[in-house]
Amino acid sequence: MSTSQQAADVFxxxxxxxxxxxxxxxxxxxxxxxxxxxxxxxxGELRRRVDGVSEKMLSQTLQVLERDGLVLREVRSATPxxxxxxxxxxxxxxxxxxxxxxxxxxxxxxxxxxxxxxRDDRA
Amino acid sequence: MSTSQQAADVFxxxxxxxxxxxxxxxxxxxxxxxxxxxxxxxxGELRRRVDGVSEKMLSQTLQVLERDGLVLREVRSATPxxxxxxxxxxxxxxxxxxxxxxxxxxxxxxxxxxxxxxRDDRA
DNA sequence: CAGCATCCCCGTAGATACTG
DNA sequence: CAGTATCTACGGGGATGCTG
Numbered sequence: 001m002s003t004s005q006q007a008a009d010v011f012x013x014x015x016x017x018x019x020x021x022x023x024x025x026x027x028x029x030x031x032x033x034x035x036x037x038x039x040x041x042x043x044g045e046l047r048r049r050v051d052g053v054s055e056k057m058l059s060q061t062l063q064v065l066e067r068d069g070l071v072l073r074e075v076r077s078a079t080p081x082x083x084x085x086x087x088x089x090x091x092x093x094x095x096x097x098x099x100x101x102x103x104x105x106x107x108x109x110x111x112x113x114x115x116x117x118x119r120d121d122r123a
Numbered sequence: 124m125s126t127s128q129q130a131a132d133v134f135x136x137x138x139x140x141x142x143x144x145x146x147x148x149x150x151x152x153x154x155x156x157x158x159x160x161x162x163x164x165x166x167g168e169l170r171r172r173v174d175g176v177s178e179k180m181l182s183q184t185l186q187v188l189e190r191d192g193l194v195l196r197e198v199r200s201a202t203p204x205x206x207x208x209x210x211x212x213x214x215x216x217x218x219x220x221x222x223x224x225x226x227x228x229x230x231x232x233x234x235x236x237x238x239x240x241x242r243d244d245r246a
Numbered sequence: 247c248a249g250c251a252t253c254c255c256c257g258t259a260g261a262t263a264c265t266g
Numbered sequence: 267c268a269g270t271a272t273c274t275a276c277g278g279g280g281a282t283g284c285t286g
Contacts, residue, residue, distance in 0.1 A: 008229035011154060013175035020235050021228045025148050027278090031134060043248050052136035054280060059249065069238025078286075081247045090234055097223045104217055105144045106131035111213055112143050115192025150259090166268050177260060182269060204266080204267045 023068055028053050028061045030098050033070065033087070037095035040086040070094060146191055151176050151184045153221050156193065156210070160218035163209040193217060 008017035023029060031050045035041060041049065047058055062085060065071040070091035076082040087095060131140035146152060154173045158164060164172070170181055185208060188194040193214035199205040210218060 005233075008232040010225050010229055011158070011172060011174055016236065017229050017232045018175075020232060021153075021225070022150065024228060025150075025153055025224070027145065027148075030144075030148055035134070047248095049134060051134055052141075055249070056281095057279065060279090067239055067242060068235045069242075070235075075248095079247095081249075081286080083248060090231055090238075094227055094231070097220065097227055100220045101148070101224065102133050102144070104220055105147060106133055106140050108213060108217070109131040109140045109143060110128075112191045112193075113139065115213075116190055119190060119192075170268095178269070179261090179271095180259065183259095201266080202267095204269075206268060 020068060023064050024070070024094065026061065026064070028057055029065060030101065032058070032061050032065065033091060033095055034098050034102055036071065036085060036087045036091065037099060040084045043083055043085070046085065065091070143191060146187050147193070147217065149184065149187070151180055152188060153224065155181070155184050155188065156214060156218055157221050157225055159194065159208060159210045159214065160222060163207045166206055166208070169208065188214070 006015075009015050010017045010021045012018065024033075028050060031053075032046060035046055035049045043058070043062075046062075047053060047055065050058065053061075062071060062073065066073050069088055072086045072088050074084045074086065076084055129138075132138050133140045133144045135141065147156070151173060154176075155169060158169055158172045166181070166185075169185075170176060170178065173181065176184075185194060185196065189196050192211055195209045195211050197207045197209065199207055
């Protein structure tokens, strides 16, 4: 059989990769995936690590990432509840690219602030 | 004088880098910055390249990126209007990391779809 | 502890119309 | 061509309360 497929193109509105792209670059997804790159984490640990995320959004984000095969959810015990989240192989492959992005933003912060100031001064 | 500063930490809710991070990972920003990595582009060219973006959102996204010093806006002529957008040095440094992200998503699409199917089958 | 259900609000983003 | 202005709605996302 032929396995020829259209190459995925995230620039096309209706390419399925666009949706995956938005899952991955979502407001909380990058931070959650990056946090998990340090190792498996429990729900509460993630909640504290990703400062500002609500329970609802963390839960929702994790569900999307699990559905996309980037995160694995494991229930260790029911009473007391103990759930652990781990990166899958796919998630592990993705994480370094997100960390590279975070590193850039953190390093570039002074330059960004300088650019804003310079611009504000002109106006 | 001492130039000591708190290291930027995007995981902290009130660190200024969080805001820059959201500017850069915004719904359209990644695609716009990546498109500009091919070279300078005019407004209409970007609008066609980034399929699905409205004039309003493209304009808004470009303003944010310009303000953050990632994109340069140059007016070439007023009648007829001709405006060109270019990556700054900072934007040029960022773009490859975004392209790495896009490449991953496009390459991983089959695996993501497979993960979804496997999951749906179980349910 | 790890969520889900519900309510509700505000902002984001789309559509549309207009301008230099 | 390259936007701005205005209106609207839809849903993202917070707060709260409850459960196994």
